[in-house]
Each structure stands twice: as structure tokens, then as C-alpha cells.
Amino acid sequence: MFEIPLAELVLEKLNRDDKTPLQRQLYQIIHDLINNGKLPPDKKLPSSRFLSKEAGISRITVSLVYERLVTEGYLYSREGSGTYVSKVVTPLVPSGNAPVMKSWVYSERGARLLLSESSPPQPKGEFVPGIPDVSEFPFHIWRKILGKYYSKKYLHLSGYAESGGYVELRKAIAAYLAISRSLQCDPDQVIVTFGTPQSLDLCTRLLSDSGQQAYIEDPPYWATESVFEAGGLKVNCIPLDEEGMALEDGMIAANGKFIYVTPSHQYPTGVTMSMERRETILALAKKHQLWVIEDDYDCEFRHDDLHLPSLQSLDQGNHVIYFGTFSKSMFSGLRLSYMVVPPGLAPAMRRAISNLYLPGMLQLQAALAEFINEGHFYRHIKKMRAIYFERGALFRQRLKAVFGNKVTLSQGNSGLHLMARFNTLLSFEQFSLCARRHGMIVRQVKFHKPTEHGLCLVLGYGGVPTRDIAGAVDRLQQVFIEGERGLFFSGA
Structure with a gap:
């Protein structure tokens, strides 16, 4: 059976005049192609580089969409081989002669819910916000x-x-x-x-x-x-x-x-x-x-x-x-x-x-x-209050020591996280792609009415052992170095 290449399907469905971001459009296109059976289990997807070139989308956008679909279980990766459609996803299209459902069957309210920001895909790791230290x-x-x-x-x-x-x-x-x-x-x-x-x-x-x-x-x-x-x-x-x-x-x-x-x-x-x-x-x-x-x-x-x-x-x-x-x-x-x-x-x-x-x-x-x-x-609260206080103070100190005037930190010494605004040309999508390579998952602070420029992140320190704080901040700095170097060489 003749198969239409994914790049052509993407080009057919992308609407560049739509205000919906290309990343969200691409995600929905591939998501729907999997659910309606046009991308069957074990189907190999083109590389992010190839799809980026053919569809006229940035490679970072394609990579982020692939990563999200992998996290959600729709795709899986084989090291050195590529990205494939998962075997565990059951297409929404019934077999036989049953009528095919439309690709978008949700209510407008449901669509907003499914495309809204969700919780971190992993329960632990460096800088995942809102996660306590369960080892204690x-x-x-x-x-x-x-x-x-x-x-x-x-x-x-x-x-x-x-x-x-x-x-x-x-x-x-x-x-x-x-x-x-x-x-x-x-x-x-x-x-x-x-x-x-x-x-x-x-x-x-x-x-x-x-x-x-x-x-x-x-x-x-x-x-x-x-x-x-x-x-x-x-x-x-x-x-x-x-x-x-x-x-x-x-x-x-x-x-x-x-x-x-x-x-x-x-x-x-x-x-x-x-x-x-x-x-x-x-x-x-x-x-x-x-x-x-x-x-x-x-x-x-x-x-x-x-x-x-x-x-x-x-x-x-x-x-x-x-x-x-x-x-x-x-x-x-x-x-x-x-x-x-x-x-x-x-x-x-x-x-x-x-x-x-x-x-x-x-x-x-x-x-x-x-x-x-x-x-x-x-007793547990009393113990953890002292630990988090020490951890938060050390985290702030190390961030200022490493980033200096390139970072502005939120006030207060409460809780398990802080807000950090970095003076960088990196977008959150560019930063996130580099961060994932280092095993870091962070959340972007999204202002509905932005008043300042810069990359604003929520950094959780509750789940980072005190002994690992310094090394974690050093790796965060490395993410910025790699991201900004790639930005410079790409000419963006």
C-alpha cells in the first residue's frame, strides 16, 4: 500500500496563518495520525532534522514534539535507530467497515484542557518543582x-x-x-x-x-x-x-x-x-x-x-x-x-x-x-523544615555565585522552590531541549501580562539532596552554555 510521507501530511495540515503555535499544531497532527491509524505501531518516523527541513519547521520544535509524544507513550526511541510509533497505543479507528471518527472529537473546553500545561512527567530529579525529599x-x-x-x-x-x-x-x-x-x-x-x-x-x-x-x-x-x-x-x-x-x-x-x-x-x-x-x-x-x-x-x-x-x-x-x-x-x-x-x-x-x-x-x-x-x-515536618531551609539557602547562594548578575531570584525563604529570571537570549523551548539531555526538567513561569524580558523558571530544590546542590547548579550553567553556543552557531 502506498504511504504518504509524514512530511507531506504535516505540510498539508499545518496552517501558518493560524495563531496556534506551530509546536502545538505539529503535536496535534502527529497525535491524530497515530490515533486514527495512519501511523501504525512500530512505524518509524523521520528524523527531527529531516522533518524540520522538509516541513519548514525549526528542528527544536520537532524535537520537543517528539519528546512530548515519547513521554506520553505515543512514541518510543531506539538508541542509534530512531523514533517509532508505540505498540501500546490503540488507534481510535474501529476495524472493519465502521465509520471513521473525525480527528478532533473533543469539546472546545476539552481541547483547552488537553493542550494545557501538565504536571512534570517524572516525579523526581534536579529542579522538578513541588517535589519533597521522600528519602527522609x-x-x-x-x-x-x-x-x-x-x-x-x-x-x-x-x-x-x-x-x-x-x-x-x-x-x-x-x-x-x-x-x-x-x-x-x-x-x-x-x-x-x-x-x-x-x-x-x-x-x-x-x-x-x-x-x-x-x-x-x-x-x-x-x-x-x-x-x-x-x-x-x-x-x-x-x-x-x-x-x-x-x-x-x-x-x-x-x-x-x-x-x-x-x-x-x-x-x-x-x-x-x-x-x-x-x-x-x-x-x-x-x-x-x-x-x-x-x-x-x-x-x-x-x-x-x-x-x-x-x-x-x-x-x-x-x-x-x-x-x-x-x-x-x-x-x-x-x-x-x-x-x-x-x-x-x-x-x-x-x-x-x-x-x-x-x-x-x-x-x-x-x-x-x-x-x-x-x-x-x-516530627517529620520539624525535621524537613530545617533541611529545606538549609537547602534553599545553599541553593540561592550557589546560583548567585555561578550566575552573578545574570540571574534574579524571588524573595523569601519558604517552601520547596524558587523563581529565577535569567538574562539570556534562549527561549524556554531551546533551554528545555538542552536541559533534558542533562536529565533536568523545569517549569517555565508563564506571565499572562509579561512586564520583563528574560527566561523565567521555577526551580525546585526540595528533592535535590543538599550534597548535590552545587553540582546541580554547575550542570544548570552547562545547559545555558550549550544552549547559547548552539543559538550562536545556528545564527538564530
Whole structure:
């Protein structure tokens, strides 16, 4: 059977007049050709150099698309041989005489979700943001407690979870927050969820309608915009200044619904919201009847001397929904998070989470309750707070020593990451291609309203052992050297 070369298929489908970036168009073209069976399993793809030349696309663009498809399992590489279509991908086209589906069958909302930024493809490595150091976690204790609840003695924990989560865990969370964050909450206000994105999705589904508006920080946490848009909301990105989100009365529309903020340690810039700005946010929420979602994602690892009260503890109008997670304090794959909701909202929220998700994993929740109540959680937090403080200080020191005035670092000494703006001509795509050769995966800071030039990255140091910090920064410098040398020789 005669086969049309991939380069010709790409040229046929590329629309250079479309505002959609060529990288995204190329990804979708190859993705669809695999799913509709036109690129069958074990089919060898042309080299990035050849396809770049034939299709008139930069080689970096082709290489990044190939790498993404390899990461997602659509392609695989053979060293010294090339890139092939994966055997494990099942084409979407039915066999026989069944009609062929259109190549793009998703809703407009679904399309935005699938093409939006996603989580890092690997859970560890140099500079992957948001990843804690699991080598220090007391797994021997955790395994013993977990094993206890996965025995026949606790068969009653094998069903679905009701009432917003295991009651002993909700009690433990409420007691912990009362001490650590001065939150005033009853266990009935605590809703256990499986990850912060689920918490956000639940709020979106229960508390808003399609077409209403949400106000988030610029730059935002990567998942927030995706979840809100997937729920049909219009997202407004509000710029930050040194005091936090600069939201003003005139910016809020009549159909506004949510204000989403990370006031303790803004992700990704590290800005701490001022007391005056916190009061402004609460006043705006009361005036316009908005829900404020306060995401306190890494509250356990604040090192700054200034400890401002949470929005939830300041709220007098029952407008604040507080988010917390164990993914940063314990390990990311745990996927246990929680919300603290206003008392009047709690019954509806418990029913909604049961109707939508049928949550379970009560054994896991029971084990976590015991882990907290026996003091293991606090001891682990105390230990890791000191480690991350030392690690962050060393990381900052080494970055300034190696890059000097070519790098500007975010303020603050909290959390597991920092934001770094590099004075370089490299684009993120060019930098990322070089970084992957060194096993580094970093996230770009994406401002919706850019105000400065340069390459802005989120660099995670939580998962980098202290002894490896210096060498990791040296390798980061090597990535820039290689990238800028290639840029120079390419004449770009």
C-alpha cells in the first residue's frame, strides 16, 4: 500500500496563518495520525532534522514534539535507530467497515484542557518543582501503621467514605490546623479530597455556573487555570506586586464567582500577601459575594520571620474556603488533601463529593490519622523544615555565585522552590531541549501580562539532596552554555 510521507501530511495540515503555535499544531497532527491509524505501531518516523527541513519547521520544535509524544507513550526511541510509533497505543479507528471518527472529537473546553500545561512527567530529579525529599520520610513507621488498617480487623473501612472523609482524620486535621495555622474550625468543616485539583474541581462544580468568572494570580499555579476553564469559567489573571494580588473593585464583574490566591507563599513567585491586601481581598469578597479559595499548599515550610494570619482566620463573612495538602509535607503520590469550608457549606460539600466521586480509601485515611495523632507527622515536618531551609539557602547562594548578575531570584525563604529570571537570549523551548539531555526538567513561569524580558523558571530544590546542590547548579550553567553556543552557531 502506498504511504504518504509524514512530511507531506504535516505540510498539508499545518496552517501558518493560524495563531496556534506551530509546536502545538505539529503535536496535534502527529497525535491524530497515530490515533486514527495512519501511523501504525512500530512505524518509524523521520528524523527531527529531516522533518524540520522538509516541513519548514525549526528542528527544536520537532524535537520537543517528539519528546512530548515519547513521554506520553505515543512514541518510543531506539538508541542509534530512531523514533517509532508505540505498540501500546490503540488507534481510535474501529476495524472493519465502521465509520471513521473525525480527528478532533473533543469539546472546545476539552481541547483547552488537553493542550494545557501538565504536571512534570517524572516525579523526581534536579529542579522538578513541588517535589519533597521522600528519602527522609519514615516509611518504616508508615508501612507498619498502614499494614494495621489493611487487615481483616478493619474490614469496615473497605467501603466508600461518607461525611467528607474518615472522622478521625478530620478531627486530626482540625486539631493540627488550630495549632499550626490558628484556624477556627470544627471537624465537620473539614472535607478530605484526593488532591488539590479535586478540591478545586469540586468547588467549581458545586458553587459556580458555566460563563461565570474567576480571578487568579498572574503568574498562576499551572493547574488552577485548567481546572477553572474545564468547569466552564472565564479566568481573569490579576497581576502581582510586592504585596500580592493587586485586585481592585473595578476589575470584578457582576458574574464574578471566585478569587483564588496563595497568600502565604505565592506560587510561583514566593510573594507573601500583605496584611492590607488580605483585608482588601476579604472586603471585595463580602461586597461582591465571591468565594475566596485560599491555597496554603506548603504552609509547613515557611521560614520567614513574618507570620501573617491566614485569610480563613480573618474571615468574618464565611467567604473563605481553605485548601491544604499532604503531598508536599509527606510524599506527592499520597494524593490526600483537604478543604476547610464555612459551616453552612459543609453539608452540601459532603453530599457533593459523595455524589461526584464516591470517595474511599478509608484505610489510608485511618493510617494518616494515627500518623498525625501519634506525633510522627509533626516530627517529620520539624525535621524537613530545617533541611529545606538549609537547602534553599545553599541553593540561592550557589546560583548567585555561578550566575552573578545574570540571574534574579524571588524573595523569601519558604517552601520547596524558587523563581529565577535569567538574562539570556534562549527561549524556554531551546533551554528545555538542552536541559533534558542533562536529565533536568523545569517549569517555565508563564506571565499572562509579561512586564520583563528574560527566561523565567521555577526551580525546585526540595528533592535535590543538599550534597548535590552545587553540582546541580554547575550542570544548570552547562545547559545555558550549550544552549547559547548552539543559538550562536545556528545564527538564530
